Amino acid sequence: MSDLDPGERTSLMNVVFAVEKVVRSLFAPDKMNLASLGNMTPHLHWHVIPRWHDDRHFPGPIWGSPQRDTRPPRPVVSVDTMRGALRKQLDPDEHQG
Amino acid sequence: MSDLDPGERTSLMNVVFAVEKVVRSLFAPDKMNLASLGNMTPHLHWHVIPRWHDDRHFPGPIWGSPQRDTRPPRPVVSVDTMRGALRKQLDPDEHQG
Numbered sequence: 001m002s003d004l005d006p007g008e009r010t011s012l013m014n015v016v017f018a019v020e021k022v023v024r025s026l027f028a029p030d031k032m033n034l035a036s037l038g039n040m041t042p043h044l045h046w047h048v049i050p051r052w053h054d055d056r057h058f059p060g061p062i063w064g065s066p067q068r069d070t071r072p073p074r075p076v077v078s079v080d081t082m083r084g085a086l087r088k089q090l091d092p093d094e095h096q097g
Numbered sequence: 098m099s100d101l102d103p104g105e106r107t108s109l110m111n112v113v114f115a116v117e118k119v120v121r122s123l124f125a126p127d128k129m130n131l132a133s134l135g136n137m138t139p140h141l142h143w144h145v146i147p148r149w150h151d152d153r154h155f156p157g158p159i160w161g162s163p164q165r166d167t168r169p170p171r172p173v174v175s176v177d178t179m180r181g182a183l184r185k186q187l188d189p190d191e192h193q194g
Contacts, residue, residue, distance in 0.1 A: 001113075001114055001117060002114050002118040002121060002129075009110070009114060010107065013106070013110055016098075017098055017099050017106060021099040024099060031135075031139070032098070032099075032133075033132070033133065033134045034098065034131075034132065035130070035131065035134070035158075036130065036131040037130045037132070037158055039128050039130070039148055039155055039157070040156040042128070051136055058136055059136035059137040060136070060160065061132075061134050061136075061158065061160035063158035063161040
């Protein structure tokens, strides 16, 4: 991230936080995790991960050992709904009125 | 992060990126990982993690299974050096001239 100039950093993080906001509102998780790892190939990407108290790895990171073997029901959200909510979040003016 | 207002978010991320920059310059890692997890207790914190091609978990996340059992030498940096570099990064004007 520190290879980017401040303006580029802010733009990227605004998208990350918009995704976080949309995922929170549509999936109502107990917690959000954010992570920029990407070790294999030099590049930048962000994980925006909803977490639930009863998910397989909670409270550990999703990359650790599973804590339980359950698959509780989660909100089902269509790609269209997700796309619309994200568009609205990223460009609220265009969707007002 | 999306519970914070945009100004608070920027302030916090500026500190995260300053730490990243300082860690990169002092430890010369091959890659940086950033992560906000903190699942056990509702709170916000950031991991700023230097990674090396020969570290125990590379290329996987540090929370997964170790890939090898080595302890290669790393730069030794005193707390004072770290503190000074971070202060300079966070407030460059104060340390010019």
